[in-house]
Amino acid sequence: MPDARFFETLPPLTVAALAAQIGGEVERGGDRLIASVAPLSSADGGAIAFLGDRKFAAALAATQAGCVIVPPEAVQAAPAQAAVIVSRTPQAAWAMASLRLHRPLKLDRGIARSEAVEDDTVVIEPGVVLGEGVRIGRGTRICANAVIGPGVQIGRECVIGPNVSVAFGLIGDRVKLYAGARIGEAGFGATGTAAGAMDIPQLGRVILQDGVTVGANSCIDRGAYDDTIIGENTKIDNLVMVGHNCVIGRNNLMAANTGISGSVTSGDNVIFGGKAGIGDHIAIGEGARIAAGAGVLADIPAGETWSGYPARPIRQFLRETVWLAKQASSKKAPKES
Template sequence: MPDPRFFQTLSPLTVAALAEHIGGEVVRGGDVVISAVAPLSSADRGAIAFLGDRKFAAALAETKAGCVIVPSSAVDAAPADAAVIVSGEAQAAWARASALLHRPVRLDRAISAAEAAEDDTVVIEPGVILGEGVRIGRGSRIGANTVIGPGVQIGRDCLISPGVTVGFALLGDRVKLLAGARIGEAGFGAAGSKAGPVDIPQLGRVILQDGVTVGANSCIDRGAYDDTVIGENTKIDNLVMIGHNCVIGRNNLMAAHTGISGSVTSGDNCIFGGRAGVGDHITIGEGARVAAGGGVLADVPPGEIWSGYPAKPLRQFLRETVWLSKQASQKKGAKESKE
């Protein structure tokens, strides 16, 4: 179930009512009542899940979901005790169901600094807006014109610079967010449908552990359902983008213009050079390094240094670069000798 500090759960609906609204045909269980959405792996009897790819067939067979949305070819694979909705656009249908069952808590009312602060050591600069349920730990400072969304928890001795927005997030102690940082915006997710792409509601959070620093104008998206997590003492430069569902280890360093796609996992003590990019669902092993400008499209083993595009182990990249340079020189020399 999404965190109630950040998401309101709306009235439950029967499977038949959901199918009518989201576009689908009920195969069985139309009277089953559904109150939440969830992935196949974590859904319970009150939740609706979906099968969007054959590679998750095993998860479909084992799911505890009360209802599943599947293509017609997968009806027989659905658990016998689950209600079933058939749809040719299962993920888009699930996204529509999500919007019917959950709603982000909006910043409809601001609270005072006295309501949010742990004690009088908290400094709130002019123009700050604090949503309901915000809590700010001792010794923290919130910069001018910053907006802290409903339910956000900020630890002790944090420094939030001017012009920052924080929502759907839990911050540990000694966290620093530099000017213009955007924490907890919706992750990028869209499902195809006959009517065009459908936004997938993002129902997760951002968790910044103790000692994290986020540079100016950097963005960290909240999870689609699970959390985006930044490990202790990780330091993020200006203009860095971290997508939804990423789990970044402790003591990572990310230079400016690094881009981390959704659902990436990095171990502890990893380093990303400037303008490094990592594709989605990739694992970066503990102590690994991605050189500046590297484009990672495969898992990086622990302790290795990768470079180039597509990125590969540094020695391999250098050997190939030298070979290519020699080939180019030889061709140039042959051409000049003919002339």
């Protein structure tokens, strides 16, 4: 279930009513009530999940979801206890279902400083907007024109810089967010429909653990359903992008213009050089180093240093670079006649 501090859960609907609204066909269980959406792996009897790819067939077989949305060829694989909706675009149908069952809380009403702060040591500068349910810990400063969305929790001794926005987030102690940082915006997720691409609602959160620093104009997206997590004492430079569902370890360092795609995981003490780019669903081991400008398209084992595009172990990269240089220099230009 999405966090109630950030999302309103709407009244439940029957499987038949949902199917009518999302353009699916009921295979069985039309009278069952559905109250939430969830992935196959975490759905319970009151939730609706979907199968979007054959590689998740095992998760479909094991799911406890009350209803599943499947393509026509997967109907027989649906678990016996689940109601079934058939759709040729199951992910899009699930996205439409989420819009009928969950709604992000809006910043309809700001609250007074006294409602949000732990004590008088909290400083709220001019122009700050605080959403309903915001809580701010002792010794924290919220700088001018920052916008803190509904339900956000900010720990003690933090600095939230000018023009920062924080939404759908849980912020630890001693966190620094420099000017213009964007925390908790919707992650980039889209799926195809008969009418074209549609956005997939993002129902997760951002968690910044103690001691995290986020540089100016950097962006950290909230999770699609699970959380985006930035580990303790990680330091992020200016103009860095962290996509949804990433789980970043402790004491990571990210230099400017690093771009991390969705669902990346990194161990502790990983270093990302400037302008490094990481493909989605990549796992980076503890203590790994990624050289500036590298393009990572494969998992990196712990302790290794990778460089180049596509990135590979740095010794291999250097050998190939030297070999290419020798080949180029050995080919002399033809003499003029």
